[in-house]
Amino acid sequence: MNTPLWEVFVRARNGLAHKHVGSVHAADATMALQAARDVYTRRGEALSLWVVPSHAIVASDPADRESLFEPTGSKIYRHPTFYEVPDEVGHM
Amino acid sequence: MATTSIALDESPRIRTLLTLADDALILGHRLSEWTGHAPTLEEELALANIALDLIGQARALYQATGIDEDALAYLRDPHQFRNALAVELPNGDFAFTIVRLFLVSAASDAFWRGAVGADDPDIAAIAGKAEKETAYHVRHAADWLVRLGDGTAESHRRAQSALDALWPYTGELTASADRPAWLHAVGPVLQRATLTPPADGWMQSGGRQGRHTEHLGHLLAEMQVLPRTYPGATW
Numbered sequence: 059m060n061t062p063l064w065e066v067f068v069r070a071r072n073g074l075a076h077k078h079v080g081s082v083h084a085a086d087a088t089m090a091l092q093a094a095r096d097v098y099t100r101r102g103e104a105l106s107l108w109v110v111p112s113h114a115i116v117a118s119d120p121a122d123r124e125s126l127f128e129p130t131g132s133k134i135y136r137h138p139t140f141y142e143v144p145d146e147v148g149h150m
Numbered sequence: 151m152a153t154t155s156i157a158l159d160e161s162p163r164i165r166t167l168l169t170l171a172d173d174a175l176i177l178g179h180r181l182s183e184w185t186g187h188a189p190t191l192e193e194e195l196a197l198a199n200i201a202l203d204l205i206g207q208a209r210a211l212y213q214a215t216g217i218d219e220d221a222l223a224y225l226r227d228p229h230q231f232r233n234a235l236a237v238e239l240p241n242g243d244f245a246f247t248i249v250r251l252f253l254v255s256a257a258s259d260a261f262w263r264g265a266v267g268a269d270d271p272d273i274a275a276i277a278g279k280a281e282k283e284t285a286y287h288v289r290h291a292a293d294w295l296v297r298l299g300d301g302t303a304e305s306h307r308r309a310q311s312a313l314d315a316l317w318p319y320t321g322e323l324t325a326s327a328d329r330p331a332w333l334h335a336v337g338p339v340l341q342r343a344t345l346t347p348p349a350d351g352w353m354q355s356g357g358r359q360g361r362h363t364e365h366l367g368h369l370l371a372e373m374q375v376l377p378r379t380y381p382g383a384t385w
Contacts, residue, residue: 061190082192085297092290093192096199 064090065115066098067108073149076108084109153378156217156225163270164215165232168222169358170261170273171211172233175223176366177254178204179373180241189244196290200251203283207276214272224377228367229360236319238357238366245298245308250316252291256335257323259284292339299343310345321353 061083067076079098084090090109099107118126130136160168181201188194212219236254241247262284265277298309324332333347340347356362376383 083190084192088293089297092196092293096196097192100195100199 061085062090063112064094064109065112066094067110068094068098068104069106069108070103071105076106079103081112082109153225153381155227155230156221158217158226158230164217167211167215167273169232171208171215171222172231173237173254173258174204174211175208176231176233176369177237177251178202178208179369180237180239181247181251183241184247197247200287200290203280203287207280207283210272210276210279214276220377224374228362228370231357231360231362231366231370233357233366234319234322235354235357235363236316236323238363238369239316239319240365242312242315243308245305246312246315248291248294248298249309249312251287252295252339253316253320253336254323255284255287255291257320257327257332259288260327260331260335295339295345296343299340299345306344309343313340313345314348317348317350318352318354321350322355322357325355325358 062085063081063083064087065081066079068079069076082090082093082097084093087109091107094107094109095104098104158164178201181197181204184197185194185201188197208223209219212222215222234254236250239246239250259281262277262281265273266281268274268277295309298305300306320332329350337347
């Protein structure tokens, strides 16, 4: 079956970012949104939904993993762990 | 069958509640029969979600009668059910299921939107929830219908054939409602789906009076066998 694949993103609450939850097959964007609603929001998970054609996702090559991501391992000074975040800030 | 059926003394209010509830329960049961058989996983969940919405509406309506909801669902015989004949017909193919869901939901959608301000507080409360659910049922069925009708020659043929077969059963859906308004609601979708609605002619009826097709008895036999064979069973 050559039904197009769509990636599904759910935003659970105001102030959060849309989060990737999985994918659905659907013939077009309208039906993809309905399929995403029916498959991924059955337990009150969502305030907002995005669907994106899977072919529109540009992914990094697993073979590049070392050169892309390993260099950050030695740079602990980039982590914001040296000061306290006030509770009032909420989600960051 | 180990358990005898209940006898009902139907006041006009109980009759109204049963009419609404039986439509929802029987259509919900039919949709649940797609579980394990739907064309795609996504659509299987969609149909199961709609079935659960409808069974939830049925439960709320049965509870509003003050009679035990399980007795109403499991211990009535076919002639005691008040559902429209349209909802008890077998699922047929996917096109038939979608056309039926669309035609029935369009009628329920109009009813529930109007019932939000009903004098009966139970019906008004159920309507507040049901109108949102039913609005989605119409949308889902309409979107599929357009894609089936305006899809391939095969899907168009199946959708038109389902529409022709179901049309004589739609008289019952609008018997106590505004049929021109219903026609106005379904017309534009059928047009987008490149389907031709049959002319209104002789209409099937009898479901509201308990005169059903042979299909309801088979449906109830399957739905009721467990609680009738093992009264009070829990799991």
